[in-house]
Amino acid sequence: MTRINEKFAELSTKNEKALITYIMVGYPNESATLSIVRGLIKGGADIVELGFPFSDPLADGPVIQNASTVSLNNGTKIKSFFNIVKKIRSETDIPLVLMTYTNILYHKGYTNFISEAKKAGIDGFILPDMSIEESKEYIESAKNMADTIFLISPNTTKSRIEKIVKTSSGFLYLVAVYGTTGIKTGIQNYTLKAIKEVKKITNGKIPIGVGFGVSTPEDVQKYIAAGADAVIVGSAFLKLIEKTPKNSLEKNITSFTKSLKKQTILK
Amino acid sequence: MKYPKDGKFGEFGGKYIPETLVPAIEELEENYLKFKENKEFKKELDYYLKQYAGRPTPLYYAKNLTEKCGGAKIYLKREDLLHGGAHKINNTLGQALLAKKMNKKRIIAETGAGQHGVATAMACAVLGMKSEVYMGYKDTIRQKLNVYRMNMLGSKVHPVKSGSKTLKDAINEAIRDWITNVEDTYYLLGSAVGPHPYPVMVRDFQSVIGEEIKTQMKKLSNKTPDTVIACVGGGSNAIGTFYPLVDTNTEIIGVEAAGKGLKSKYHSATLSAGSKGVLHGMMTYLLQDDEGQVTETHSISAGLDYPGVGPEHAYLKDTNRVKYHSATDVEVIDAFLMLTRTEGIIPALESAHAIAEAMKVARKSKKSESIVVTLSGRGDKDVEEVQRYLSKNDKN
Numbered sequence: 001m002t003r004i005n006e007k008f009a010e011l012s013t014k015n016e017k018a019l020i021t022y023i024m025v026g027y028p029n030e031s032a033t034l035s036i037v038r039g040l041i042k043g044g045a046d047i048v049e050l051g052f053p054f055s056d057p058l059a060d061g062p063v064i065q066n067a068s069t070v071s072l073n074n075g076t077k078i079k080s081f082f083n084i085v086k087k088i089r090s091e092t093d094i095p096l097v098l099m100t101y102t103n104i105l106y107h108k109g110y111t112n113f114i115s116e117a118k119k120a121g122i123d124g125f126i127l128p129d130m131s132i133e134e135s136k137e138y139i140e141s142a143k144n145m146a147d148t149i150f151l152i153s154p155n156t157t158k159s160r161i162e163k164i165v166k167t168s169s170g171f172l173y174l175v176a177v178y179g180t181t182g183i184k185t186g187i188q189n190y191t192l193k194a195i196k197e198v199k200k201i202t203n204g205k206i207p208i209g210v211g212f213g214v215s216t217p218e219d220v221q222k223y224i225a226a227g228a229d230a231v232i233v234g235s236a237f238l239k240l241i242e243k244t245p246k247n248s249l250e251k252n253i254t255s256f257t258k259s260l261k262k263q264t265i266l267k
Numbered sequence: 268m269k270y271p272k273d274g275k276f277g278e279f280g281g282k283y284i285p286e287t288l289v290p291a292i293e294e295l296e297e298n299y300l301k302f303k304e305n306k307e308f309k310k311e312l313d314y315y316l317k318q319y320a321g322r323p324t325p326l327y328y329a330k331n332l333t334e335k336c337g338g339a340k341i342y343l344k345r346e347d348l349l350h351g352g353a354h355k356i357n358n359t360l361g362q363a364l365l366a367k368k369m370n371k372k373r374i375i376a377e378t379g380a381g382q383h384g385v386a387t388a389m390a391c392a393v394l395g396m397k398s399e400v401y402m403g404y405k406d407t408i409r410q411k412l413n414v415y416r417m418n419m420l421g422s423k424v425h426p427v428k429s430g431s432k433t434l435k436d437a438i439n440e441a442i443r444d445w446i447t448n449v450e451d452t453y454y455l456l457g458s459a460v461g462p463h464p465y466p467v468m469v470r471d472f473q474s475v476i477g478e479e480i481k482t483q484m485k486k487l488s489n490k491t492p493d494t495v496i497a498c499v500g501g502g503s504n505a506i507g508t509f510y511p512l513v514d515t516n517t518e519i520i521g522v523e524a525a526g527k528g529l530k531s532k533y534h535s536a537t538l539s540a541g542s543k544g545v546l547h548g549m550m551t552y553l554l555q556d557d558e559g560q561v562t563e564t565h566s567i568s569a570g571l572d573y574p575g576v577g578p579e580h581a582y583l584k585d586t587n588r589v590k591y592h593s594a595t596d597v598e599v600i601d602a603f604l605m606l607t608r609t610e611g612i613i614p615a616l617e618s619a620h621a622i623a624e625a626m627k628v629a630r631k632s633k634k635s636e637s638i639v640v641t642l643s644g645r646g647d648k649d650v651e652e653v654q655r656y657l658s659k660n661d662k663n
Contacts, residue, residue: 055561103545107559153287179447
């Protein structure tokens with residue numbers, strides 16, 4: 001059982017859903033990243049997604065694009081990223097998921113990159129531009145090493161969802177809306193419908209996390225009520241980070257995380 | 268490779284795309300396969316290519332340039348004479364017509380030098396469709412006239428200020444738009460890049476260039492040309508030129524932008540100096556750093572300023588069927604001026620890369636040999652850039 005599986009099992013015994021939080025490592029700078037992660041953990045985040053910047057983040061909206069550029073300009077490298085992961089791992093057992101783009105892994109070699117990441121303390125991967133058709137080598141390299149979390153979209157067909165479920169481990173990432181990360185469209189009926197449809201197909205075999213545009217406690221509450229096993233909040237954290245002075249980062253992140261986490265605890 | 272079912276040219280190509288785009292890409296492939304063999308569709312496209320765009324284009328024997336070089340005969344495939352001034356219209360008419368058959372109401376496109384944007388705006392205007400074009404902010408300044416042309420043709424131009432503010436970022440932004448408006452929007456990609464089926468579809472629409480060269484050379488000399496040369500950025504005019512000749516004995520050369528030199532950081536010679544990677548939905552050669560971050564490129568021609576290349580070119584390079592060379596900015600300006608002054612033809616700076624290579628090859632070849640250069644576009648859009656370059660380098 002991976003840390004991610006254990007976390008979902010543990011939450012289910014407590015009658016809770018998962019709050020998954022995303023941040024970009026190296027944004028606004030390397031030293032802030034640790035305070036931010038501490039804030040997330042104190043606030044009750046269940047899983048932390050750590051973004052590694054890529055020069056061409058084509059699934060991301062302006063907020064994460066900007067964070068990516070800032071992080072790259074700050075000199076974030078694979079080695080410095082893994083060093084931060086190691087530091088985080090020495091403080092906590094929380095599941096850590098690495099989110100980046102395919103080329104970063106491909107360039108180092110899937111096996112090589114994944115084993116380095118695993119050694120640093122990464123439990124799973126999300127690659128928004130990795131399709132199941134191209135995933136053979138990636139999946140084989142991650143086997144028994146880390147979870148491979150694939151995305152599905154409200155327009156994904158039933159037969160394709162079945163294939164994606166077979167290729168995925170850890171959880172399924174349901175993209176809530178048509179758009180890039182951080183998009184503001186409000187909660188759509190098609191999303192609520194998609195959650196129910198996907199749940200029917202997965203039949204409890206793998207948890208479903210809903211992300212993209214999830215930014216407030218109200219959003220969290222509605223998606224959980226619709227049946228999501230987890231919600232993923234990213235851009236909203238980056239926006240908060242952008243406007244928070246360094247000395248209150250940990251505190252403000254903690255309280256925002258708490259407000260979101262509260263909605264995942266079922267009565 | 269005729270039609271690679273999985274979209275793979277050897278290990279290159281494929282579909283590395285966000286899941287939201289999968290249904291759109293599948294719908295596109297299904298419709299493309301259906302319409303490409305459809306008689307009515309072919310007839311309609313043929314009509315527009317002939318009557319609207321001006322096909323077939325001449326194969327012009329550049330006698331003065333040939334004599335200057337003193338070697339092989341140089342022929343120019345005059346894509347610059349097409350409506351809009353570049354080969355781009357071959358593809359935009361094909362895809363816009365396809366989009367219309369698919370009942371798509373909104374067309375989006377990216378553009379580098381602006382030629383694809385203009386060709387998209389024209390095709391959409393004549394077919395009665397709405398278009399929006401993403402263009403790197405840097406390119407909107409370098410190629411201001413094309414921005415005006417697109418606006419006048421009724422297209423909305425979105426300057427892209429992210430990343431390097433050039434073609435690669437325009438593609439990122441167009442893909443983001445497509446993800447957001449996937450239901451009613453058709454993405455009209457301008458080069459032989461991107462996820463399957465774009466590279467093969469764009470190649471097919473551009474193959475009219477190579478097919479005509481074959482026919483025209485056969486008429487002239489009863490054989491295929493000894494050498495064909497075309498410039499390569501994403502590589503659409505090149506693959507259109509090469510593909511019909513791949514199974515012949517013709518020597519094939521693609522020319523990349525060496526900018527300020529392959530040893531400098533300022534070039535766009537992806538195949539000559541790049542390594543394998545994944546960008547814009549495809550596995551191909553990329554210019555990237557040792558961390559897998561895509562690097563910024565440079566070329567005097569905005570249309571070649573791209574850190575990737577069409578996956579079929581990557582395959583043709585690795586299988587040694589096509590040689591990929593490069594030309595520096597300095598060589599390109601020389602070739603630009605040479606063609607302008609000897610033949611009275613102002614080539615696009617992109618095409619001047621191919622001219623530069625042709626001059627080198629001609630000098631080394633026998634007079635009995637023939638070289639066909641695809642003159643992919645005319646250079647009116649570049650006269651300002653060249654003037655700037657010349658006054659800066661005091662070389663007139």
